[in-house]
Amino acid sequence: MTVGRNAASITLLTASGAVDAIQRGELGAAELFEAYRAAAAGDQLNAYLWVADDAPAPVPEGAPLAGVPLAVKDLFCTEGVPSQAGSKILEGYRPPYTASVVAELAAAGAPLLGKTNQDEFAMGSSNENSAFGPVLNPWDRTRVPGGSSGGSAAAVAAGSAPWAIGTDTGGSIRQPAALCGIVGLKPTYGTASRYGMIAFASSLDQAGPLTRDVTDAALLLRHMVARDERDATSIGFPGTIELPRAESLKGIRLGVPEELSGESDVGIEAGVLDAFNATLTLAESLGATIETCHLPHAPHALSAYYVLAPAEASSNLARYDGVRYGARVEDGGLVGMYTKTRSQGFGREVKRRIMLGTYSLSSGYYDAYYGRAQRVRTKIADDFRTAFESFDFVVTPTAPSVAFELGAKTADPLAMYLNDYCTVPMSLAGIPAISIPNGLSEGLPTGFQLCGPAFSENRVLEAAYALEQAIGFDAAGGRTDV
Amino acid sequence: MTSEFEPVIGLEIHVQLSTRTKMFCGCALSFGEPPNTLTCPVCLGLPGTLPRANAQAIHYGLMIGLALGSDLAPRSIFHRKNYFYPDLPKGYQISQYDEPLCRGGSLGDVRIHRVHLEEDAAKLIHAGSSGRIHGSDASVVDFNRGGTPLMEIVTEPDIPSPEAARATANHLKDILRAIGVSEADMEKGQLRCDANVSIRNPDGSFGTKTELKNMNSFRFVERGINAEIARQEALLRAGGQVVQETLHFDPQTERITSLRSKEEAHDYRYFPEPDLVPVATSAQMLAAARAAMPELPAAREQRLQSLGVSAASARQLAWRTELGDYFEAALAGDGAEPQPLANWVCNELVARVGEDDPNASKVTPDALAKLVALVGRKAVTVGNAKLVLDRLVAEGGDPAAIVAAEGLGAMAGGDEALEPIV
Numbered sequence: 001m002t003v004g005r006n007a008a009s010i011t012l013l014t015a016s017g018a019v020d021a022i023q024r025g026e027l028g029a030a031e032l033f034e035a036y037r038a039a040a041a042g043d044q045l046n047a048y049l050w051v052a053d054d055a056p057a058p059v060p061e062g063a064p065l066a067g068v069p070l071a072v073k074d075l076f077c078t079e080g081v082p083s084q085a086g087s088k089i090l091e092g093y094r095p096p097y098t099a100s101v102v103a104e105l106a107a108a109g110a111p112l113l114g115k116t117n118q119d120e121f122a123m124g125s126s127n128e129n130s131a132f133g134p135v136l137n138p139w140d141r142t143r144v145p146g147g148s149s150g151g152s153a154a155a156v157a158a159g160s161a162p163w164a165i166g167t168d169t170g171g172s173i174r175q176p177a178a179l180c181g182i183v184g185l186k187p188t189y190g191t192a193s194r195y196g197m198i199a200f201a202s203s204l205d206q207a208g209p210l211t212r213d214v215t216d217a218a219l220l221l222r223h224m225v226a227r228d229e230r231d232a233t234s235i236g237f238p239g240t241i242e243l244p245r246a247e248s249l250k251g252i253r254l255g256v257p258e259e260l261s262g263e264s265d266v267g268i269e270a271g272v273l274d275a276f277n278a279t280l281t282l283a284e285s286l287g288a289t290i291e292t293c294h295l296p297h298a299p300h301a302l303s304a305y306y307v308l309a310p311a312e313a314s315s316n317l318a319r320y321d322g323v324r325y326g327a328r329v330e331d332g333g334l335v336g337m338y339t340k341t342r343s344q345g346f347g348r349e350v351k352r353r354i355m356l357g358t359y360s361l362s363s364g365y366y367d368a369y370y371g372r373a374q375r376v377r378t379k380i381a382d383d384f385r386t387a388f389e390s391f392d393f394v395v396t397p398t399a400p401s402v403a404f405e406l407g408a409k410t411a412d413p414l415a416m417y418l419n420d421y422c423t424v425p426m427s428l429a430g431i432p433a434i435s436i437p438n439g440l441s442e443g444l445p446t447g448f449q450l451c452g453p454a455f456s457e458n459r460v461l462e463a464a465y466a467l468e469q470a471i472g473f474d475a476a477g478g479r480t481d482v
Numbered sequence: 483m484t485s486e487f488e489p490v491i492g493l494e495i496h497v498q499l500s501t502r503t504k505m506f507c508g509c510a511l512s513f514g515e516p517p518n519t520l521t522c523p524v525c526l527g528l529p530g531t532l533p534r535a536n537a538q539a540i541h542y543g544l545m546i547g548l549a550l551g552s553d554l555a556p557r558s559i560f561h562r563k564n565y566f567y568p569d570l571p572k573g574y575q576i577s578q579y580d581e582p583l584c585r586g587g588s589l590g591d592v593r594i595h596r597v598h599l600e601e602d603a604a605k606l607i608h609a610g611s612s613g614r615i616h617g618s619d620a621s622v623v624d625f626n627r628g629g630t631p632l633m634e635i636v637t638e639p640d641i642p643s644p645e646a647a648r649a650t651a652n653h654l655k656d657i658l659r660a661i662g663v664s665e666a667d668m669e670k671g672q673l674r675c676d677a678n679v680s681i682r683n684p685d686g687s688f689g690t691k692t693e694l695k696n697m698n699s700f701r702f703v704e705r706g707i708n709a710e711i712a713r714q715e716a717l718l719r720a721g722g723q724v725v726q727e728t729l730h731f732d733p734q735t736e737r738i739t740s741l742r743s744k745e746e747a748h749d750y751r752y753f754p755e756p757d758l759v760p761v762a763t764s765a766q767m768l769a770a771a772r773a774a775m776p777e778l779p780a781a782r783e784q785r786l787q788s789l790g791v792s793a794a795s796a797r798q799l800a801w802r803t804e805l806g807d808y809f810e811a812a813l814a815g816d817g818a819e820p821q822p823l824a825n826w827v828c829n830e831l832v833a834r835v836g837e838d839d840p841n842a843s844k845v846t847p848d849a850l851a852k853l854v855a856l857v858g859r860k861a862v863t864v865g866n867a868k869l870v871l872d873r874l875v876a877e878g879g880d881p882a883a884i885v886a887a888e889g890l891g892a893m894a895g896g897d898e899a900l901e902p903i904v
Binding site: 085097199232319358362370 | 523529564
């Protein structure tokens with residue numbers, strides 16, 4: 001420990017700030033790790049399911065991330081460390097290998113700080129579907145942090161992790177980032193490897209950063225994107241992810257889709273809309289032009305998503321059968337073992353989606369549901385392509401509401417699904433989207449979403465950075481270390 | 483079989499490809515290794531793992547398509563076939579559904595419906611006296627086999643008899659071996675045969691078909707189908723109706739038992755495999771497949787006949803690749819006429835080397851050619867030539883030298899009238 005400096009102040013540094021400090025010799029990586037390790041171990045938000053016991057192996061000289069520790073969502077396989085996807089059916093499961101993205105980040109100098117809590121198998125928008133208890137929002141502990149990457153978001157917002165990775169299938173990075181007042185980015189589908197990510201919906205799942213600011217998101221993303229031999233759907237990123245510097249939005253055309261912005265009957269809270277509109281005004285002052293755009297099929301995105309994602313999930317989760325790993329409940333026979341193991345091992349929301357998915361793939365229903373949903377998906381992707389002919393970015397509020405109270409939406413699955421209304425279209429289209437905190441509504445953070453064409457991450461980051469600087473969001477309300 | 487009932491038979495044949503690694507991961511293929519020693523997170527279906535398509539398997543698939551004269555799809559995709567069973571680690575098999583690698587083609591007179599790629603299931607071993615699931619206390623799974631590349635070849639219901647079914651399966655085996663994509667040994671489980679069997683209705687339409695699964699020798703294929711046809715005939719004669727079901731033929735008892743009925747038939751909920759990209763068969767891939775194709779047996783048979791080899795010898799030489807290779811090597815040497823040489827290869831040589839590869843024997847193609855030439859010039863009698871061949875097989879060497887050393891030369895101008903020429 002450096003004499004005269006307490007742990008609290010070094011955790012105030014952003015991840016990039018810490019990287020700089022370590023590279024300048026002002027801070028030791030081991031010291032930083034220990035400060036965060038202690039903070040994570042002392043977490044009261046139930047954000048962590050596992051925290052490192054010891055210091056990691058020393059980071060190689062010149063590693064670009066300099067040893068700044070990383071919180072990792074539970075569903076990323078980490079060799080020898082519990083990787084449970086928030087589920088009882090994998091309770092205590094320790095994989096024999098590490099997810100490609102986690103290995104890449106560790107090699108770049110971001111060692112594993114802890115595994116964060118999440119909605120079970122990434123299914124949820126509040127982290128109330130975890131088999132290991134809900135996560136509390138650091139801004140207000142009677143409220144949810146969002147989901148499914150609720151633990152990662154809460155940890156970063158609270159300051160017990162400098163940065164984190166999560167996964168986003170229909171909004172599971174962006175929405176919790178918005179509810180927790182931090183930055184969350186879902187990159188273009190295929191840029192980050194899915195190998196080692198316990199799968200929910202294969203054609204939608206993407207790993208991405210949850211960070212305190214846009215610069216940290218860019219830095220982390222830079223070391224997450226790469227083509228991976230082990231993932232046939234991975235193409236990597238053409239070029240490098242740059243650290244953003246833009247101060248102006250001059251010449252930038254922002255499109256506000258009427259279907260997703262509150263003019264339609266979407267149920268976006270007034271406070272969220274106010275913050276959104278304030279950000280639009282700010283954007284104009286930075287030189288952007290704002291116009292209405294149209295995504296005519298966007299109102300069907302949620303329905304299409306809740307056919308496609310559960311369908312893929314019903315197949316991806318078939319392997320949890322008690323035969324080779326995870327929980328097993330014996331029943332004297334095969335079918336009994338399958339039934340008991342899965343009935344007891346899966347939570348209600350997971351079971352609901354498996355059943356939905358099985359139904360929509362079943363004989364006689366495939367064309368009406370799965371087939372149709374795929375066609376709607378293509379239409380949505382086309383809508384964005386058309387919009388991007390006239391606009392640089394499409395912008396929306398990230399989530400329809402601020403953080404809601406624990407238990408407020410658990411009785412009604414549809415009410416819970418509506419949390420994804422504004423984020424799902426970008427997932428279906430496979431395009432990059434970022435959420436940045438843009439204000440408070442009744443003391444709780446709101447999020448602003450900005451998305452661009454496939455592989456436009458650098459431009460998205462620049463625009464987000466410029467706005468972030470102008471917004472000047474104060475994240476202190478979420479921090480537990482100030 | 484009475485002629486009032488016309489059997490209609492189609493075959494579904496699964497072939498294990500002899501690639502270096504499994505269909506969707508880098509594990510080596512198994513040849514009797516200890517259980518669960520050739521596995522990895524992917525073929526064990528561990529959480530978070532993803533498949534990668536084996537390019538060599540696709541290459542072999544294209545070669546099979548070429549050999550069968552099929553249409554090779556410019557684009558084909560993988561589908562998931564979903565069901566629960568302990569030998570299926572992911573709870574689904576990656577296979578192909580409505581966009582297979584190859585469509586159409588033929589195997590002799592039998593039309594091919596489709597050919598597609600998929601992965602093999604693991605091996606279930608039931609601990610009990612019969613080795614079958616009924617009556618066993620426990621089952622264990624060996625995942626070595628899981629993930630082995632399979633080609634599924636489905637014929638149209640063009641096969642008119644159990645004998646023809648056996649011949650068709652044999653024909654396929656010969657082709658697969660000739661092009662080198664599989665050993666196709668049924669006893670090793672490298673070729674597995676299911677049959678769809680029905681009796682044609684009096685009005686000419688198809689009767690209800692049953693599926694006869696996993697007959698694991700060519701003999702059992704014939705006997706099994708025979709037994710099933712007999713069973714269906716007896717049913718129909720008694721005024722009953724054939725029920726669509728999946729059946730098992732027990733070669734010991736010759737009995738047919740039901741495995742599952744239509745009501746229990748699986749709904750596999752096929753959907754395109756989202757973890758794999760479509761296979762786009764490029765011009766280069768096609769060229770590579772064509773370049774890798776050896777001359778197929780049927781073509782070789784015709785070519786040999788055009789050289790003057792008798793039909794019977796040409797067939798034998800064309801369909802036993804190593805024998806044909808030996809013959810053509812001998813023919814390239816000097817002196818021997820094609821038909822006499824073919825005769826000696828197909829009869830005298832085969833009698834002495836049996837099933838072994840003649841190219842590995844001590845009698846070189848050149849030596850045999852020289853020997854046959856000597857017989858042709860009447861420098862040695864047929865009877866003595868056989869003795870020389872015995873020496874060659876035992877010790878190798880040069881026929882003329884052996885003839886001289888052992889005094890086996892024919893009397894000049896003497897005995898040609900005495901020895902019948904074979």
